[in-house]
Amino acid sequence: MKTAIALNQENLGAMPSNVQTPSYDRDKVKTSIVHIGVGNFHRSHEAFYTNELMERYGILDCGICGVGLLDFDRKIYNILKDQDGLYTLVIKNLDGTRSAKVIGSIVEYIFAPENPIAVIEKMAHPDIKIISLTITEGGYNLNEATGEFDFSNPVIVEDMKNPMSPKTVFGYLAQAMKLRKQRGLAGCTIQSCDNIQGNGDVAKKALLNYVEKAEPELLAWIKENVSFPNAMVDRITPVTVASDIENLQEEFQVNDQWPVVCEPFIQWVVEDKFAAGRPEWEKVGAQFVTNVVPFENMKLRLLNAGHSVLGMLGALHGYKTIDEAAHDEDFSVFLKAFMDEEVTPILGDLGDIDLDQYKASLIKRFQNVYIKDIIPRICLESSAKIPIFLLPTIKAQLAGDGNIARAAFVVAAWCKYNDGTDENGNSYAIDDAMSNELIRAAALSHQTPIRFLEIEPIFGDMVDNKAFADAFLASLKMLRSKKVKDCVKEMNSKLA
Incomplete structure (x- = not known):
């Protein structure tokens, strides 16, 4: 068996011909999206759409900066850092065939527990137009029955006491929006990519509830300058297992420490409500509608x-x-x-x-x-x-x-x-x-x-x-x- 090639920027040119690799110059990619929660689904979905836009149309102003908020995210941070943000997406078709594509749209990554200020500053940077989220259904901190924000959550209590060392997405977003306001910058879009009914509305309610108590003087600015589009996302993306890594090495000769496997089907239907513009994802199959x-x-x-x-x-x-x-x-x-x-x-x-x-x-x-x-x-x-x-x-x-x-x-x-x-x-x-x-x-x-x-x-x-x-x-x-x-x-x- 041929020796598998370690996945990183330097080795892209040496990848086998049956592996698609980015043809665009990643050094020229400009980051305009911060994504919180770089798990398998983000990498099979939003990052995939963004890579397709770069690959097929040469649109390079929509690079992604991934953010890991939790200690649990250290592993993916270390791997993406080691692989220059690259990873392999393996699509498993119904007939048993597989295709492998190296995704290059994640060009930066910050591990928040090590440098919370860097995350806040990145979110507040004028180049950032979209802050997107995959934080799971439970990450919005809303009581399932009442729909109200849970201020008794210990990490929320901690964020309100120590606003510049936040632990939650709401603590980070509040401080980033506060900096944007103080610096006279434009607002941005907070885009939920989670499987939640009215996910944009849920994100908006959770953040406004938090801000109303934590940074009340910021509330009116967010309402006026930040948008929260609803979206429907769909692609079955299972957990990566050891055999996926081994199969990638054997069939495609790629040594990827954390590839993503998924089905061929993909869908993204988004409410066209972006405060500071957006990538033309519709060119690569996303649907923009008035009612999701x-x-x-x-x-x-x-x-x-x-x-x-x-x-x-x-x-x-x-x-x-x-x-x-x-x-x-x-x-x-x-x-x-x-x-x-x-x-x-x-x-x-x-x-x-x-x-x-x-x-x-x-x-x-x-x-x-x-x-x-x-x-x-x-x-x-x-x-x-x-x-x-x-x-x-x-x-x-x-x-x-x-x-x-x-x-x-x-x-x-x-x-x-x-x-x-x-x-x-x-x-x-x-x-x-x-x-x-x-x-x-x-x-x-x-x-x-x-x-x-x-x-x-x-x-x-x-x-x-x-x-x-x-x-x-x-x-x-x-x-x-x-x-x-x-x-x-x-x-x-x-x-x-």
Whole structure:
């Protein structure tokens, strides 16, 4: 086997011919975007679109400066620093073929815990037009039930005491915007790329709530000079595993310490509301619209909720990856019926979108055996995901006396999931910010089943809705007495 070539700027010219590398001069790239949260999704999505714009059109004024806010980000910081910001994107097609492309759009990276002032100054630099975010659903620090900013969070308390040594995105943004105001600079766009309904609105609310208490004199300036476009983002991007690194070395002779693997499908629908201009991402496939809501609803309630359906059912059964669960005929029939009968009726007008084709494509994407999206990734932080992906469908259906049987069943499966063992007796960790409360409520539900729905930050007053509570209790009783596949078969037969 040929020796794999270490990925860095110096070695780009030596890469094999089957690896696409940047043809543009990275030394001429001008940074105008700061991105907070350089994980796999950012690198398969926004950074990919930006690289395509540079590669295909020679537009070089949209370079990205990545920022790692957390101690956890040290590993990716060290790797990107070692690789001159370069990484390999491996696209795994449905037919098993793979393509490898080196992405060069991240031209700077700052590790915030080592140099918080450098991050603030970078965000406040006049060249920066956009500050984009992938900080996960839980990163916006909003109570899931009330939607209010959580000022009791210890790191928020700390940021308000020590504003020039922030720990949270809100602390950094507040100080950067304060500098822009003091220096008479223009505002910028704060662009959420997270899977959240109204992600721009959520980012705006969280930041304004924080600023109102931490830097109240800054509030009016932000409202007037900063925009928060909503966006729908989509590309299945699993966790990178050791075999991905090994396969890249063997098939493409590239030694990349942290490549990204993803599916071929990609979508980005963005509200065209940018305070200081934006890259022409529409040239490379992004869609700019006046109203993102229909696209958001479609994606969050079908794709993301579909992931949660397969994740919860698959975890209980003992499957390890989403493609395994999606290839299970009983689970796929259940999922298709959930999408057709419970989600589709409440999506509203989707214009020219072929919804049947979109749903069919989702099943195929879930079944991509080459992606191997692990079920623990899908199930982690479910206390932030379920209220966004699944509960809105239940609430909309309840408002019209509609069908909630399958959605309620998934909530019951989530309750059982928090017991921490699958049906084969294998244990797994409950990786969730609310794990203590979830595990306790699930344990109490063995004696008092309704206890799980009494987790107020997640369910609010939904426990008081008799139709939902009854459907949940019936499903949980069934799941406590039978295997999940037997329950699903029964549901499929009864509801057909």
